[in-house]
Amino acid sequence: MGDWSTARIGEVAECLDAMRKPVRAADRSDGPYPYYGASGVIDHVDHYLFDGTFALVAEDGENLRSRSTPVSFLARGKFWVNNHAHILSGSERCDVRFLSYAIENSDISGYLTGSTQPKLTQQSLLSMRLDWPPPAEQRAIADVLAALDDKIEANRRLALRCGELAVTLASLHPPKLALNALAHHLHDMVSPSVFGHSDVEHFSLPAFDSGGLPVREAGSGIKSGKFTLAGPAVLVSKLNPHIPRVWLAQPEGTWPAVTSTEFVVLSSKDGCPVELLWAICRSPQFSTDLLKMVKGTTGSHQRVTPGDVLRIEVQDPQDFSDAERDVIVTAAQLSQSMRRESAKLTATRDALLPKLLGGELRVNGVDSEILTETYA
Numbered sequence: 001m002g003d004w005s006t007a008r009i010g011e012v013a014e015c016l017d018a019m020r021k022p023v024r025a026a027d028r029s030d031g032p033y034p035y036y037g038a039s040g041v042i043d044h045v046d047h048y049l050f051d052g053t054f055a056l057v058a059e060d061g062e063n064l065r066s067r068s069t070p071v072s073f074l075a076r077g078k079f080w081v082n083n084h085a086h087i088l089s090g091s092e093r094c095d096v097r098f099l100s101y102a103i104e105n106s107d108i109s110g111y112l113t114g115s116t117q118p119k120l121t122q123q124s125l126l127s128m129r130l131d132w133p134p135p136a137e138q139r140a141i142a143d144v145l146a147a148l149d150d151k152i153e154a155n156r157r158l159a160l161r162c163g164e165l166a167v168t169l170a171s172l173h174p175p176k177l178a179l180n181a182l183a184h185h186l187h188d189m190v191s192p193s194v195f196g197h198s199d200v201e202h203f204s205l206p207a208f209d210s211g212g213l214p215v216r217e218a219g220s221g222i223k224s225g226k227f228t229l230a231g232p233a234v235l236v237s238k239l240n241p242h243i244p245r246v247w248l249a250q251p252e253g254t255w256p257a258v259t260s261t262e263f264v265v266l267s268s269k270d271g272c273p274v275e276l277l278w279a280i281c282r283s284p285q286f287s288t289d290l291l292k293m294v295k296g297t298t299g300s301h302q303r304v305t306p307g308d309v310l311r312i313e314v315q316d317p318q319d320f321s322d323a324e325r326d327v328i329v330t331a332a333q334l335s336q337s338m339r340r341e342s343a344k345l346t347a348t349r350d351a352l353l354p355k356l357l358g359g360e361l362r363v364n365g366v367d368s369e370i371l372t373e374t375y376a
């Protein structure tokens with residue numbers, strides 16, 4: 001790292017906060033240009049303030065402490081920014097993409113003010129000291145990380161579109177029979193502690209909400225009883241059905257698999273591929289009917305019973321042509337595959353990022369595809 005230097009952000013990047021302009025929601029006119037706030041795009045408007053590639057950094061909000069979403073991210077093209085995000089441009093000494101990654105990978109806790117509402121002032125942001133490789137190496141590092149991020153985002157979009165296609169096709173036929181004609185209700189219980197420190201695949205509500213993939217964790221760390229999963233199944237959440245949670249659960253088979261008892265676990269009967277069962281249960285009509293079955297009076301504790309779920313009328317698999325089935329199954333499988341691939345790419349990026357930004361791993365002149373394949 002002999003050719004690296006240390007400098008404050010304000011010494012190598014330009015802050016354009018003076019050009020920001022907040023616009024009240026009532027005064028915004030809908031248009032094609034993203035309107036950014038502290039955590040990303042919050043609206044679209046008919047005018048823009050900036051045109052190019054810039055690093056946006058959250059100025060305030062609890063996320064500055066929790067880091068549940070990025071505090072630094074890139075904005076490209078024509079866009080508008082309100083006064084809740086700092087805006088930084090690059091220079092001859094600073095690749096703006098590298099800058100954004102470096103801020104995101106930094107511990108910013110010592111730069112925050114405010115006891116109830118965290119705030120990262122412009123002065124504090126610009127005073128942050130970071131390690132800077134030569135500009136060419138900054139660009140090489142940014143190329144590696146951006147290639148991974150672009151692929152992760154492409155996979156996310158493809159997974160979403162494939163899932164939507166499967167659900168749309170499944171919704172074309174009218175409901176005819178009760179769900180229990182298509183599915184077995186599985187409810188075999190196990191105490192995950194029996195697996196000790198060995199890993200299990202845990203299909204939990206938080207795992208569904210955070211990306212739709214199970215979490216691997218030691219059985220001893222799971223404190224309550226769970227349902228077992230011996231193979232592919234459809235999981236329908238009993239809790240708060242106004243939030244549609246229908247999961248095509250496909251255990252890898254390498255580890256024992258368990259799922260939260262807040263799910264109704266369904267395996268498909270003969271004649272109904274599990275992917276088709278998932279698409280049927282994910283349809284808008286199924287969600288509407290599920291809401292009608294709600295028990296409970298408060299928004300945070302509404303539930304449906306397994307019996308009610310199994311009585312909902314759904315489509316008859318016999319009404320689907322072979323071509324429709326093939327498309328639904330293929331689309332659902334591709335959606336799952338893209339999610340799993342993105343999880344691996346995300347792990348690769350997260351492993352590479354501190355090594356690249358800390359100078360432990362040098363990439364100047366290294367092909368980014370070779371590097372990412374090595375760490376994948």
